[in-house]
Each structure stands twice: as structure tokens, then as C-alpha cells.
Amino acid sequence: MDGHGSKLRAAAAAAAASGTRVPDDALVEMFELLPAKSLHRFKCVSKAWCGLVTDPLHRVRFAQTLAGFLCADVTDDDTAAAGTEIGGVCERCREDGGGDGAESSHRTCPHAAVSNRVITRRFINVSRMAAPLIDATFPFLPPAPPTGEGFRDVIVDARDGLVLLARVRRHESPDLHPPACYLVCNPATARWAAVPPSGWAPTTTSQPVARTYLLFDAASSPHAFHLLQFRLDEMDAVRAVHTYSSAEGAWTDRAGPWRDGGWRDWGRAVAPIQPGTGAAVANGMLHLVVDTDGTTGPNNLVAVDEEGNTRRTIPLPRREVAEKDWHSVFVARSQGRLHYVMCVRPPHGRLSEEHPLKLLVWVLEDHDAGEWVLKHTVSFPELFGRIACQFRVEYSVVAVHPDGNWVFFVRHWDRKLVAYDMDRREVIVVADLGAGGEVGDELPTPYVPLYSKCSALTNIQ
Structure with a gap:
């Protein structure tokens, strides 16, 4: 256990032995010094301590840990009328030769999820605290435009208590289709910020895929967030980088420096971001796994700053x-x-x-x-x-x-x-994820609550 935790336990034992009650204010000040792991152990000392740790008036001052997972449930829409079209053709496929008229209206493009499926979101609690900790449907978010196409909000990333969502049409995936907008929110405080579309216009031959990441560090920069969007070719290799700053409220095209040789910092001319391998923020930079040679497998971890510049290339262990x-x-x-x-x-x-x-x-x-x-x-x-x-x-x-x-x-x-x-060395089943879905469905997203306010979340669309 850390030094602060050992001292606190010793002080508590001494106080208990002497019959002295430690004032709540003093306990709160000591709890504030503890890392999340030690803090949540002390919830088990007594009901009084548990109450202090979980009190909404105090928890904003304490370190938090994994509370659970945001999970998408996919079910069939039993309310759809008989004969309702269950497919969809995205604008990109329509423009790239998907056809028109009756024939194209009765086909499903390879990027489209089956549109008679209803996607809802729930919270899987792993914190041993009373459930639910948050409403996973995010009812505080602004409503989607009232159009006949239908929109859904897809979780793209989450970091230190903030969640990044892409608002896309019901049958589309945010990696393959430009979102109508992005939303960054804090479920614990019901605060959010709208981010305009980045201007990405994919085709089947030019930057057909975009991966967007949230860069946020609650410890070092709690009042600002950044988005990094990497636009990839058909081989998942980065061809352009665009960034968004909450302070400036605008996207910036970083493609010029990238075309001028930014890819060399990743190891080779072809440096695909490995799909499904996650991302991490450390030292204020986003860390990603990249494949620097298509024949030998991934062997670099790259650290990218908020402006899309590669600051470190760390060889992975062999x-x-x-x-x-x-x-x-x-x-x-x-x-x-x-x-x-x-x-x-x-x-x-x-x-x-x-x-x-x-x-x-x-x-x-x-x-x-x-x-x-x-x-x-x-x-x-x-x-x-x-x-x-x-x-x-x-x-x-x-x-x-x-x-x-x-x-x-x-x-x-x-x-x-x-x-x-x-x-x-034990495997434990945490939850049943249900039937699941097809292309573009969300994997469970880990969630760590953030109870302090972020001034970048203005609740203004």
C-alpha cells in the first residue's frame, strides 16, 4: 500500500484504540491524498468512512477508479411495419456507383448496419456501489435533428470521465461515414459540448476510413479537451491528420506537415494504426499501436500531441x-x-x-x-x-x-x-452482453467518473 494509506490506517487504529473520533474534515483531507485504489479500500473500514468517500459533497475532491462499462444492446425492432425496408445505402456508396431508382433503394451497402435493429445503451456496474451510477442513455444530450433518416449517438472514445460520441444516421458507422456532429459529455455532471463535423469527405479510393480519438487528461488539463482524427487509406495507413481544440472551437488541418514527411516519425511510409488495440493518454499525449512494416507485425508505440505531432516513437517489446x-x-x-x-x-x-x-x-x-x-x-x-x-x-x-x-x-x-x-489467475464473468449486432456496433467502453466540472463543456450546441 502507498505511504499515505499506511499512515492513515495507523492513525485510524490508534484513534480507535484510544477511543478518539477523527473529525470528518480531517478524514476528508487525508482521503484527498490517496490514490483511487487505496481510497476505495477504506470504504470497507466502516459505514461512516464509506459515507464520506461516496458523499457527493466530497467525492469531487477524491481520485476515482473504474466504475463500469457503457454497453450497447442491439435488439430487433418489433414495431416496424410489415414490408418496411430494413437495409440502407449510404451517400458514399450511392455516389460511388451504388445505382439509383428502385434497384438501389432495395439493397444494403456493405457499410450499413441493418436498420430495423434498435440500439440502446446500458451501464454495467463493477464498482460494488448502488446501481445505477449513471443513466447510460445520456438523456441530457441535445436531441438529434428532426429528419426522417433517424440518428443515433455512437460512443467513439472515452477518457478520464469524458465520453466522445458521434451522431450518425441510423444505418451508418462513424469510422466510414462523416458524422453530423460530435458530442463530448460528462455523464456524472450532465454537461456536454457539441463539436462540428471535421470536413472529412470519404470516398472508396481517398481516405475511406477515419479514426477519431479523445485527448483529455483530468489531472494536468481538466478544463480543455482535444480530438485527433486520423484519416486512413484502404490499407489503414494514415494519410491525413486533423485536430480539434475546445479552446479554439475549430478543427485544424494538419495534413500538410504529414505529407511533408510526418509519417517518417512512425517508422516507414506505410504505418497503419492497428484496429481494436485501444489507445492511452500519458504525459499529455495520445499513445497508439502502429504497424511500421506490413510483413513483420506491429512494433512501435507512437505518442502524438494535441496538434497531431509525433513526439515519441517507443519500440514495443519483442x-x-x-x-x-x-x-x-x-x-x-x-x-x-x-x-x-x-x-x-x-x-x-x-x-x-x-x-x-x-x-x-x-x-x-x-x-x-x-x-x-x-x-x-x-x-x-x-x-x-x-x-x-x-x-x-x-x-x-x-x-x-x-x-x-x-x-x-x-x-x-x-x-x-x-x-x-x-x-x-482467475477468470470471472462480469456480464452477459446480449445478442449483439453487426458492423459498427460498440464494444463495452470503460468508464471512470469525473465529478469536477470542465469549463469546456458549455451545454451550448
Whole structure:
């Protein structure tokens, strides 16, 4: 336990032995010094302490930890009238030769989710506190435009208590279709800010994909947020970068510096962002896993600042295996350090019960020196009961606990959210995710509450 926590426990024990009651104000001041992990342990000391830690008047001063996950539920719309068209053709496919007239109105483009599905959102509580902690439908957000096409708000990213959503038409995905707008909100305070569209106009041949990330650090810059949008080609390689600043209230085109050689900072001319591998903020920069050579697998972690400039390129750890026998799975920040999860095959490449796939968890002990230390190794039979699973098809990593040794997965074959305890080497089913959906559906998004106010969230559209 940290030094402050040990001193607080000793002081509490001494006070209890002498019959002295520690004043609430003094306890609150001491609680304010504790990291989230230690703070939430002290909720178990007594009902009085638990009440102080969870009191809305005080919690704004305390460190917070993982409260749960925002999860999208997909169900069939039983209210749709008989004969209602259940497909959809996006504007991009229509412009790129999707046809017109009756024929095109009865087809579904490859990017469209089936539009007779209703997507609702719920909160999965992992905090052991009374549920629900938040209303996952975000009823405080401004309504969508009253058009016949129908809109939905899709969670794109979340960071330190703020959630980034893209407002898209019902049958569209925000990675493949330009959103009508973005919304950044704090569910704990019901505050939000509207972000205009970035001007991205994809075609099937030019920047067909855009990935947008939220850059926000509640500790170092609690009153401003930034968005970073990477526009990718058909190989998922970055071709342009655009950024948004809440202070300026506008998007900025950073494509010029990128075309002038910004890609060299990532290692090679082709540097795809690895899909499904997460992102993390550390030292005020966004960290992403990139593939610097399409034949050897991902091998760099890049740190990008709020202006889209690459500030660091950190080589990822390697094992004594053939280069094609490993791949990146996830990056996250936990317990103040960056964590990197990778999958490795046996050195000889042949899978068996004696030689299954394994997941390795690394910690970046020294950010400046780029020093990685192996933290944990677990086999796929221990995790999944199988010698191998396909990443993003049979399983996905959705979080590493920010204050504990837990890794959270989605098992796609039975739609379960599961947690793996690295200390006890145990797998626990957290929640049933329901039937699930198709293209563009959200994975569970980890949520850490932020009870302080962010002046960038103005509730003005």
C-alpha cells in the first residue's frame, strides 16, 4: 500500500484504540491524498468512512477508479411495419456507383448496419456501489435533428470521465461515414459540448476510413479537451491528420506537415494504426499501436500531441520468436504506467494443448528510456478454454483496470464480458452482453467518473 494509506490506517487504529473520533474534515483531507485504489479500500473500514468517500459533497475532491462499462444492446425492432425496408445505402456508396431508382433503394451497402435493429445503451456496474451510477442513455444530450433518416449517438472514445460520441444516421458507422456532429459529455455532471463535423469527405479510393480519438487528461488539463482524427487509406495507413481544440472551437488541418514527411516519425511510409488495440493518454499525449512494416507485425508505440505531432516513437517489446508469430492486442494506462498486451505463438509455430497461444502483459517502467518489463503471462486455455482464438473475431480486449491487475475481455462466441485477475489467475464473468449486432456496433467502453466540472463543456450546441 502507498505511504499515505499506511499512515492513515495507523492513525485510524490508534484513534480507535484510544477511543478518539477523527473529525470528518480531517478524514476528508487525508482521503484527498490517496490514490483511487487505496481510497476505495477504506470504504470497507466502516459505514461512516464509506459515507464520506461516496458523499457527493466530497467525492469531487477524491481520485476515482473504474466504475463500469457503457454497453450497447442491439435488439430487433418489433414495431416496424410489415414490408418496411430494413437495409440502407449510404451517400458514399450511392455516389460511388451504388445505382439509383428502385434497384438501389432495395439493397444494403456493405457499410450499413441493418436498420430495423434498435440500439440502446446500458451501464454495467463493477464498482460494488448502488446501481445505477449513471443513466447510460445520456438523456441530457441535445436531441438529434428532426429528419426522417433517424440518428443515433455512437460512443467513439472515452477518457478520464469524458465520453466522445458521434451522431450518425441510423444505418451508418462513424469510422466510414462523416458524422453530423460530435458530442463530448460528462455523464456524472450532465454537461456536454457539441463539436462540428471535421470536413472529412470519404470516398472508396481517398481516405475511406477515419479514426477519431479523445485527448483529455483530468489531472494536468481538466478544463480543455482535444480530438485527433486520423484519416486512413484502404490499407489503414494514415494519410491525413486533423485536430480539434475546445479552446479554439475549430478543427485544424494538419495534413500538410504529414505529407511533408510526418509519417517518417512512425517508422516507414506505410504505418497503419492497428484496429481494436485501444489507445492511452500519458504525459499529455495520445499513445497508439502502429504497424511500421506490413510483413513483420506491429512494433512501435507512437505518442502524438494535441496538434497531431509525433513526439515519441517507443519500440514495443519483442520475444525470442519468429516475427510473424506475434501481434499486438491492446495498450492502456494502468496504475500510472502504460501497459501493452501481446499475443505470441509457440516458437515452432505449431499449436497444441502443450503449446497454445499465450497473452503477455508488459509494463513501460521507464517512459523516457522506453524500458518494458514483462508483468504477466497467461495461456489461452487458462483464459478461454481453447488453445487458440482469433483476435477481434472470437475475443477482444476492452480494458486494463486503471488501478488494479485486471484485464477485461469480450468473448464474442457467447457474448460475455469477462475479467481476468492476474494476481489470482482467475477468470470471472462480469456480464452477459446480449445478442449483439453487426458492423459498427460498440464494444463495452470503460468508464471512470469525473465529478469536477470542465469549463469546456458549455451545454451550448
